[in-house]
Amino acid sequence: MSDTVQFDTALTFSLDGERFxxxxxxxxxxxxxxxxxxxxxxxxxxxxxxxxxxxxxPFVDLRRRLGMGPAVVxxxxxxxxxxxxxxxxxxxxxxxxxxxxxxxDTADTDLEAxxxxxxxxxxxxxxxxxxxxxxxxxxLDVDAAFSPTPTQMLRA
Amino acid sequence: MNPxxxxxxxxxxxxxxxxxxxxxxxxxDPTNPKRIDAVFRALHTLKGSGAMFGFATLSGFTHHFENAxxxxxxxxxxxxxxxxxxxxxxxxxxxxMLDAGPDMDGATAQDPATADLVAQIEALEEVQAVKPAxxxxxxxxxxxxxxxxxxxxxxxxxxxxxxxxLAGLGQMEVLTRPEEESDSREIDxxxxxxxxxxxxxxxxxxxxxEEVFIFATDWQLEIVQVTETPAEEAAEPAARCAENQTxxxxxxxxxxxxxxxxxxxxxxxxxxxxxxxxxxxxxxxLVIAQARLNRIASELGDTGLASTAEEIERLVTGLxxxxxxxxxLPIEPVFGxxxxxxxxxxxxxxxxxxxxxxxxxxxxDKNVIDSLTEPLVHIIRNSIDHGIETPxxxxxxxxxxxSELVLRARQAGGEVLISVIDDGKGLDAEAIRVRGIERGLIxxxxxxxxxxxxxxxxxxxxxxxTTLSSVSGRGVGMDAxxxxxxxxxxxxxxxxxxxxxxxxxxxxxxxxAIIDGLLVTVGEAPFVLPLSNVEECxxxxxxxxxxxxxxxxxxxxxxxxxxxxxxxxxxxxRVDRSDRRVVITSVEGRRTGxxxxxxxxxxxxVIKPLSLYHRGIEGLAGSTILGDGSVALILDAAxxxxxxxxxxxxxx
Numbered sequence: 001m002s003d004t005v006q007f008d009t010a011l012t013f014s015l016d017g018e019r020f021x022x023x024x025x026x027x028x029x030x031x032x033x034x035x036x037x038x039x040x041x042x043x044x045x046x047x048x049x050x051x052x053x054x055x056x057x058p059f060v061d062l063r064r065r066l067g068m069g070p071a072v073v074x075x076x077x078x079x080x081x082x083x084x085x086x087x088x089x090x091x092x093x094x095x096x097x098x099x100x101x102x103x104x105d106t107a108d109t110d111l112e113a114x115x116x117x118x119x120x121x122x123x124x125x126x127x128x129x130x131x132x133x134x135x136x137x138x139x140l141d142v143d144a145a146f147s148p149t150p151t152q153m154l155r156a
Numbered sequence: 157m158n159p160x161x162x163x164x165x166x167x168x169x170x171x172x173x174x175x176x177x178x179x180x181x182x183x184x185d186p187t188n189p190k191r192i193d194a195v196f197r198a199l200h201t202l203k204g205s206g207a208m209f210g211f212a213t214l215s216g217f218t219h220h221f222e223n224a225x226x227x228x229x230x231x232x233x234x235x236x237x238x239x240x241x242x243x244x245x246x247x248x249x250x251x252x253m254l255d256a257g258p259d260m261d262g263a264t265a266q267d268p269a270t271a272d273l274v275a276q277i278e279a280l281e282e283v284q285a286v287k288p289a290x291x292x293x294x295x296x297x298x299x300x301x302x303x304x305x306x307x308x309x310x311x312x313x314x315x316x317x318x319x320x321x322l323a324g325l326g327q328m329e330v331l332t333r334p335e336e337e338s339d340s341r342e343i344d345x346x347x348x349x350x351x352x353x354x355x356x357x358x359x360x361x362x363x364x365x366e367e368v369f370i371f372a373t374d375w376q377l378e379i380v381q382v383t384e385t386p387a388e389e390a391a392e393p394a395a396r397c398a399e400n401q402t403x404x405x406x407x408x409x410x411x412x413x414x415x416x417x418x419x420x421x422x423x424x425x426x427x428x429x430x431x432x433x434x435x436x437x438x439x440x441x442l443v444i445a446q447a448r449l450n451r452i453a454s455e456l457g458d459t460g461l462a463s464t465a466e467e468i469e470r471l472v473t474g475l476x477x478x479x480x481x482x483x484x485l486p487i488e489p490v491f492g493x494x495x496x497x498x499x500x501x502x503x504x505x506x507x508x509x510x511x512x513x514x515x516x517x518x519x520x521d522k523n524v525i526d527s528l529t530e531p532l533v534h535i536i537r538n539s540i541d542h543g544i545e546t547p548x549x550x551x552x553x554x555x556x557x558x559s560e561l562v563l564r565a566r567q568a569g570g571e572v573l574i575s576v577i578d579d580g581k582g583l584d585a586e587a588i589r590v591r592g593i594e595r596g597l598i599x600x601x602x603x604x605x606x607x608x609x610x611x612x613x614x615x616x617x618x619x620x621x622t623t624l625s626s627v628s629g630r631g632v633g634m635d636a637x638x639x640x641x642x643x644x645x646x647x648x649x650x651x652x653x654x655x656x657x658x659x660x661x662x663x664x665x666x667x668x669a670i671i672d673g674l675l676v677t678v679g680e681a682p683f684v685l686p687l688s689n690v691e692e693c694x695x696x697x698x699x700x701x702x703x704x705x706x707x708x709x710x711x712x713x714x715x716x717x718x719x720x721x722x723x724x725x726x727x728x729x730r731v732d733r734s735d736r737r738v739v740i741t742s743v744e745g746r747r748t749g750x751x752x753x754x755x756x757x758x759x760x761x762v763i764k765p766l767s768l769y770h771r772g773i774e775g776l777a778g779s780t781i782l783g784d785g786s787v788a789l790i791l792d793a794a795x796x797x798x799x800x801x802x803x804x805x806x807x808x
Contacts (some may be wrong), residue, residue, distance in 0.1 A: 037779075037786060037788065037789065038681050039770050039773060040727060040773065040775065041727055041775075046769035049787045049789070050787060051785055054441065054781065056764050056779045056780075056781065057767070058766075058767045058769040148768050148772075
């Protein structure tokens, strides 16, 4: 999987009080939360499936991977429908965000490496952090953050 | 690639497929002139049309291949096993050349494999006794006028290549060409329909000229033989085209005209398979939308709407049946491929095996056909390698040295049954048991029926062969078969009699796209169970409900059927209700009860594949959208039951 999207424009969203950024090129649409069909014996990271305008998409819970508590659907919750390439297959993936903030420009040069200490999420899922208006935006490594778990890849 | 080249590749693939069959028949009957002619014709067509569509390398290679057969036609050489071997290799090479696509910018590519095969073919010619060349056929004069249709030129057909090819037949002079001196490729085909007039002298005959135009079905073409041949001129062109005179022997009359050829082609239409897939996809959406319509109609209770919904349902069903029938193809071409597999393999292993195919006309969905080749190759390899004895072994067992492998297809209900039957030594149930215990697949004291023992050969890592061959015996083949057939929602059955032979039967659904299912809910989530695996539904007795542990058995008409709660199996929380149901499934002849919360009803649905996030979950075959817009998961009954039986065994 290669990430060819230029890191010029990104969409920021919130998870558990933190701001994350994902390249807009990966964002297909933003929709209201919708019912999730639970898949039996599924990885908690991909607990079910949703119907996005007549197409079935896997529903992923990024909080799981980032070591956060379970999501609670609230007033501001939105579902991001992402265009990803998973294991060589173009795949639409749905994920729940606590809030969708804004479209912002983060040039690659603004990226700072993560501090070694004091980070509570797995660093391999993150490309770096960008400073914006005195707050931190965590720029996700899309391929790593959304890849089906290695064990799932083996079983598939 | 332009459409004309694409259609050439299609046609060429058909020719090569046919060629393989003819070559194998020729091997069995090496003196049959009809077969020799057929090989020659196939090669000749390939050569001519290849050159015309920019496959000069392929055409050049075919020329050598064709020459070898021309010599046989002329009685200068005979069909030998070595020639057949080389021909098959050359055929495979041509296939690879087609895969590589047309030459870039008309430059002919050189690759060592081509040169090697050409050298081998030529060496063959030298070895064979060469009769003194007969006197060259007399050169004849022709006047050729042709006018390509506008569409052909637009599609990138190149008249300059045709003229080049005509030049290859003999001495040629272009009398008139459109817009003198201009490059023919620059003509705007949409504006004018140019025509060419060519005078030529050739010993190759009218047939050879017609062959040049073989792809030009819709052209205006006139070939006139000019009768008086000036004697003094005849000598020179005849000498000049000496190397080409083997192209065609005496010209024959009564060749099918262009009109007749194009008329014959109207019977069928070639459609790219992805278009069929799109059609099927849209039809799937239609089936889903129609289910929603039915639901709304029954909720509203409006008779007008209800009858319209019914009408639409009828139409959708008809459309579905027609679309499915378009995708149905006879299985014969797949069987045809195995003639080669059987031949190569039996030669390699020193066994004499004849292949008989029955029921090749049986029709199966294209997608099923595409996925069938691999598992069938594994089964056939296994039969030839492990099942069929060596000629000595067969003699010792009092059997004819020649063994017979039968491939049989037939339809039964909504399924296709494909069997591979050999008359080899059969499966050794005792050896399988020992091996199974050794591999920890079964307990030493476990009592298994013969059928259950045979099923062990499909377990990963199982192999009873004491020696490994290049062919099979590494224990990777048969479990791959099982997985492939599982993916096709089919099952595998094995019957065997020691010393008499083995019969492996694949049971496959007619189509993969649509499934008749039973809609149930488990833990408030909807699931679809394939109806083909469902025998009946019964109520779950209340006393069973309260039972805490131990093996669960249900008495159904004097038979004990084990059952399992699907919510437990799925890791879902138990829904509190007292009227739960048991769906009795039948998988590979065994009955298992699956406890669900609710049975909603029969449901016909389109299967959507799962993404990589969920594909690895055992027991799921796909997903679908229900009438109310929610997503339901389609269960793979065989996998669920396997899992359930594993769980039952663990409990017991």
